[in-house]
Amino acid sequence: MERLTADLLVVGAGVAGVYAALAAEAKGANVLLLAKDPLPSGSTPWAQGGVAFPLDEEDLEAHLQDTLRAGRGLVEEAVARSILAEAPRHLERLTTMGLPFHPEPTREGGHSRPRVRHLGGDQSGLLLLRGLLTHLQSPVLEGYMAASLLLAQGRVAGVLAISPRGPVEIRAGAVLLATGGFGRLFPVTTNPEGATGDGMALAFHAGGVLRDLEFVQFHPTALPNGALVSEACRGEGALLLNSRGERFMGRYDPLLELAPRDVVARAVHREREATGGVFLDLRPIPHLEARFPTVVASARALGLDPLREPIPVAPAAHYAMGGVKTDLRGYTGLPGLYAAGEVASTGFHGANRLASNSLLEGLVMGERAALAALEDLAFPPKAEALPALALDPHHLPALRVQTEPAGVVRSGEGLRRALAFAEALPLEEVPPLEATRAALEAGHLALLARLLLRLALLREESRGAHFREDFPEEAKEVYHLEAQGPHVRRVPAG
Ligand SMILES: Cc1cc2nc3c(=O)[nH]c(=O)nc-3n(C[C@H](O)[C@H](O)[C@H](O)COP(=O)(O)OP(=O)(O)OC[C@H]3O[C@@H](n4cnc5c(N)ncnc54)[C@H](O)[C@@H]3O)c2cc1C
Structure with missing residues (x-):
């Protein structure tokens, strides 16, 4: 069997994993990344809306209040405050790295102000990840899937991975899980095929704590095949109509189409049951095709023409608020094991994630978890696979x-x-x-x-x-x- 070693093994190469690896390699660490699917993989490249950054010092408080309101009492305020306070530093760093953020922030559901920064129209996640990958020097083993954790003297000491080229044992001073969510549990989901909750299952099986798993965010507007119609579309004027052609959100929430996601998802669910269908009218958006090229292409692939008529939409499983419980440094409580991004539950999202807060969390917590892991490297001599x-x-x-x-x-x-x-x-x-x-x-x-x-x-x-x-x-x-x-x-x- 092939055997490899690293200081830090990062399992997953979405926003959290790659940003974590960048932070660790900047400290001179020997880092290895695994991605079970070829790059760019995971949910990150599918993100359309963008990254929510507080606009300034004053907006930090408003962004916090929006996050707390959406999370319905389950957001850990100290966690949210600390993640948001660090956000501007990351925006500055990403801009310095050459990431092409659009200068005008957009507004998404649950946000009291426009503060979501997008890239390339609705290609935010793809351009973000590609931009990060161009700076990455550490190797990414594509097609390698972590199948089980290695344990040694009570520590997580690496993984056993399977790949089309055969099995490999990877020993590491610490392991950082950045494996994303588990949307593939549901029949209709916006998530890619690899979103099967591997990191959560591996951590739980090794004795870790999973928290808030019952909180799954359903995106209110997906096409029948799960392809996402970004919330930013509603932020820029798209309207929800039932099959009788009525604009119905007024009956559910004063924020109308921009109410928090859970409210809109339930309203869409109810109107579909009551009237037989719900449609999104994208025609009020100026320059629709230039602003939302992915949405227009996804609709056309199903034979729909959003420039001419409202398109059918339904809720789809989208984001796991719960996951592997970690502290503010991404530590899971299992010696040697860290987690960041959607796989983790830091307490930032509570019972309902505020739109575009997840890429932000992936950046902030990816870096923190990597730096904390580097402080905690150990190389016990013998390890056993679970x-x-x-x-x-x-x-x-x-x-x-x-x-x-x-x-x-x-x-x-x-x-x-x-x-x-x-x-x-x-x-x-x-x-x-x-x-x-x-x-x-x-x-x-x-x-x-x-x-x-x-x-x-x-x-x-x-x-x-x-x-x-x-x-x-x-x-x-x-x-x-x-x-x-x-x-x-x-x-x-x-
Ligand atoms: C369609 C869509 C649109 C979205 N839009 C937005 C948005 O606009 N703004 C926002 O903030 N959030 C958005 N989200 C949510 C956000 O994209 C994700 O929460 C975030 O990208 C997760 O990043 P991550 O690094 O934690 O994991 P992912 O990006 O999901 O990456 C997971 C990585 O782990 C690898 N992996 C998984 N299991 C294993 C294993 N066993 N072994 C090896 N590798 C493994 C995968 O191959 C992949 O490389 C969206 C999500 C979707 C699906």
């Missing part, structure tokens, strides 16, 4: 259908049925080198489905992205749910 979690991938289509009760509107009955299905699946521990990529991904999704459904059932209230029609009110008590091993605990927020 068994991998696998499921026959033929179960995946049924799992996705059965998990539908964990969608935009949930109920105890539906969640219980879905959980019974997920728990009956033959998820098994196997030697990591015996599993295929497809079986590992299915195994990770099945594990996360079980945990998500368990937490969603336990949360008998509606808050942010988690809406229970049998418990439609917010509870007085504000708490996180944490899963570790067989246990689930309530932890008071704040």
Whole structure:
């Protein structure tokens, strides 16, 4: 078997992983990155809207208030304040690196002011990632999938990876997970195929804590195949209409089309059920094709013409607010293991992420986690791989259908049925080198489905992205749910 070593092993090469690697290599560390799909991979290159940066000192407070409001009591204020306070430094650095941010910020849902900086019209994530990659010197092993963590003397000491060229053992002084979210658990999602929650499953399996997993953000406006129609479209004048041609958002929220995402997603869900369909009218946007080239191309690929008529839209699974619990330095509590980006739960997003706060978190926390990891390198002599979690991938289509009760509107009955299905699946521990990529991904999704459904059932209230029609009110008590091993605990927020 091939054997490699590094000071810092970064698993994932989206915004969080690449920015982390840049920070570590600037300190002279020997860094290795893994990306299970060829670059540019992950959700990052799909991001359309941009990155939310506070405009100035005064706006920092307003940006914080918007973040707190969207997160419905579950945003950890000290975490949000510290991430936002650091944001301007990163914008300055990225601009110095030559990233072509548009000078005019745009406004997105839940933001009280225009403060989202985009690149290349709606190609924000792609240009951001490409720009970062041009500065990266460390090698990225493309097509290598971390299948299990290596443990040594109570520390995470590397990973066992599978690749089309065979297995490889990578020993490292510390491991940083930057593997993104798990949108692929749902039948309709904006996420790319590799979004199977690998980092969350690996960390949980090694004893780490997963927090707030029940909070999944559904983007209100995806095309029938999951292709995203950016929220920035509504920020620039696009209107939501039901199949009777009525502009309906006034019945749901005074912020109309720019209400927080969870509110718009539920409104779209209800109007689809009540009237048979919801459409987005993009025609009010000036210079539509130049401003939103990706949106126009995605619609045309489905035979729709947004320049002539409203296009059909529906909610789609979009972003995981929960993930591997970390502190403000990206530390997971498992010696040697750090996490940053969508895989992590820092407490920044609470029950509902504010639009375009996630790329920002990936930058700030990517750098912090890398620097903290470099302070904590250790190279124990002998390491053992944990068994991998696998499921026959033929179960995946049924799992996705059965998990539908964990969608935009949930109920105890539906969640219980879905959980019974997920728990009956033959998820098994196997030697990591015996599993295929497809079986590992299915195994990770099945594990996360079980945990998500368990937490969603336990949360008998509606808050942010988690809406229970049998418990439609917010509870007085504000708490996180944490899963570790067989246990689930309530932890008071704040
Ligand atoms: C369509 C879309 C539009 C969005 N628009 C915006 C926006 O405008 N603004 C915003 O702030 N956010 C947006 N988001 C969310 C944001 O893009 C993501 O949250 C963010 O990019 C996640 O970055 P990341 O670095 O954590 O992970 P990702 O970018 O998802 O990268 C994950 C990386 O990990 C690798 N990987 C995964 N598992 C393994 C494994 N087992 N072994 C090896 N490698 C692995 C992948 O190949 C990939 O390289 C959007 C998301 C989507 C899907």
